[in-house]
Every structure is written in structure tokens, then in C-alpha cells.
Amino acid sequence: MKLEELADRCGEWLRGSGPQSDIVISSRIRLARNLAAFPFIRRCSEADRQAVDRAFRDAVAAVEEWKDIIFFDVNSLGTLDRQFLVERQLISRELSEASGARSVFVDRHETFSLMINEEDHLRVQVMHSGLDLTAAWEQISAIDDALGKNVSFAFHQRLGYLTACPTNVGTGMRVSVMLHLPALVITQQIEKVFRSLQKMGLAVRGLYGEGSQAMGDFYQISNQITLGSSEVDLVKQVGEVIPVIIDYERQARAFLVKESRKDLHDRVSRAFGILCTAQTISSEETLHLLSSVRMGINMGLIQDLEIPTINKLFIHTQPAHLQKLRGITLETADRNVERALYLQTHLRKRTDQN
Structure with a gap:
């Protein structure tokens, strides 16, 4: 499939069909994984990066259910094509702006992508429409298990999964929800909400994640640290806060109408x-x-x-x-x-x- 074909379509996570989709655009979970046999990306030679890329191509090819998965060699794409994939939320800006061997696998419904040689050897991403963290967790867990049958991930018995960034060590998991909060912005309550979230150990980012500005009143809310928490704990941590923010936004909208x-x-x-x-x-x-x-x-x-x-x-x-x-x-x-x-x-x- 060519990028032009993707451009004419709309990803599943944008259909607005999920729970609470009037306020929640999407639920996303990412997993960071590294191959045990290679150094972290920052210490990889180009030969290492190519070997990591080949290892994941073989691992993906071994999964029968993914025979129709879409593959893009990001290293061979031009600037415009890479920007397109970032806008589509299928790759990160880090993967787009990196150099050397790197690629991405995307399922045809765009519910998940596998980024190879980003900050870590592998970033698995699952995105669902609306507030649907449980389903997203179940899907990404199945993807992790399928890949784990064909590659050996770097894992420490006490620390958990080893990652390039210390804040991801443990589960290697980031749980995030993208919300549309225009009424809280109009009523100037948004900063108060953000301060409360930060006290609870949650991060607030813009439309395109870390380092991006909030555009169109869209905000991503996610966990900051994974070490010491289980995957279920992290899903619960974010999942329990989001309904409160949804309620605040609904109250702000009701106030504006009244x-x-x-x-x-x-x-x-x-x-x-x-x-x-x-x-x-x-x-x-x-x-x-x-x-x-x-x-x-x-x-x-x-x-x-x-x-x-x-x-x-x-x-x-x-x-x-x-x-x-x-x-x-x-x-x-x-x-x-x-x-x-x-x-x-x-x-x-x-x-x-x-």
C-alpha cells in the first residue's frame, strides 16, 4: 500500500465511534522494548540498527495474523512522507527525525503500529477510538506476546523491561488518552486541572505528544513513570482520572450554555x-x-x-x-x-x- 492510499482513508481511531467520543478522541497505549542481543539505540552502530530491523521484520513475518500488515521503510522516505506518518499518529517525531535503518509496520485499520529503531529498538502503539483503555491494553498485550515468541527482549528479574529512558523501565508502558477540552479552555479552568494532574504523577502534552503544543484544544494525558507499577495499575491510574476530567468538561459546557x-x-x-x-x-x-x-x-x-x-x-x-x-x-x-x-x-x- 502507498501513502497516497492511506491519505484518502480515515484511521479507525478517528471515527468517533468509541465510548465518550464527544470528548475523548482516542485511547493509546505504547510499549517500549529492546532486543537483549544488541546495545540501546544510542550506542548502536549502523550495522546493529540494520540487524535489529531485520530481526523484527522476521518476527513480524512469523505471525500468521499479520500477513496483510503494511510496511514502510522510514529511512528511505522523504521528509513529506515522514511528516505525513507523524500527522497520522502512526510514527513519532523521534522516528521521523532519526537517521539510519528504521521502519514501521501498520495494520490496515490503523489500530496499531510497530516502530523499529526509535528511542528503543521497538515501540508498539495501539490506538482505539474514544475511552477504551481496557480493549487497547488487551490488544497490545497480545501483540507483545506474539512478538515475544520470536525475539528475546532485554529483561531484568527485579527491574523489569530495560529501556533507553529510565522513566520507562519496568513495564515500558505509556498509557495516554487524547481529549478535546474547549470548554475548560474558554472558562479558563484548564490550568487548574493540569496542576491537579501533575500532582498525581500524570503528564499533559499536546496533539503530537512530548514537546508538542496543545492545538485545537487537544490534550494528551499519560502516566509519567512505569517503574514499580504493573501494566494493570497503569491502565487503572489513567483510566480512573479521565472520567473526572470528562465530567469537568461537561460541567464547563453546561455553564457556557446556561x-x-x-x-x-x-x-x-x-x-x-x-x-x-x-x-x-x-x-x-x-x-x-x-x-x-x-x-x-x-x-x-x-x-x-x-x-x-x-x-x-x-x-x-x-x-x-x-x-x-x-x-x-x-x-x-x-x-x-x-x-x-x-x-x-x-x-x-x-x-x-x-
């Missing part, structure tokens, strides 16, 4: 109007406006427009996706024009039908 419904409706309507009529628009402004529209749909302020459509636009209007869909490389100014046309095409369908 106290400033006209202002809220005006905010949503203006956002939708700009998206439908703009002749040029940046990706940052698009995310900001789509955030308001998404909230408006969930609060009943916009009719005949579905959340999966908006979720899709969040990704498809990103720079690399736009260029892949258009089939040509575009400068920033041209992308802004193309983005406006793309938004008009998909959003005006709704106004034309009314």
Missing part, C-alpha cells in the same frame, strides 16, 4: 462561517476553528454535520496530508489556499443540503 449561550452560539457560528468562506487559512487557525465547530456539534448548536467529518478534517488539513491529497508539493501560501478550498468542499455540502 450563562452565555448567545456568545457561545456566536463563537461557533463565526468559526463555521470562516471555515466555509475563507480563501486562505493556516493549519493553526483551522485547528482552532474546527475545535469550536466540533464543540458546537456536540452541544447541538450545529445540525446535519457529523463528528467523524470534523475529526477527518483535523488530520486532512495538516500540511503533509493536504499535499498528499493534492498530489503535489506546495509552499506555505499555496497550502493555505488549498486548505481553504478543501474545507469549503467538505463543509459546504452541509449548507447546500439545507
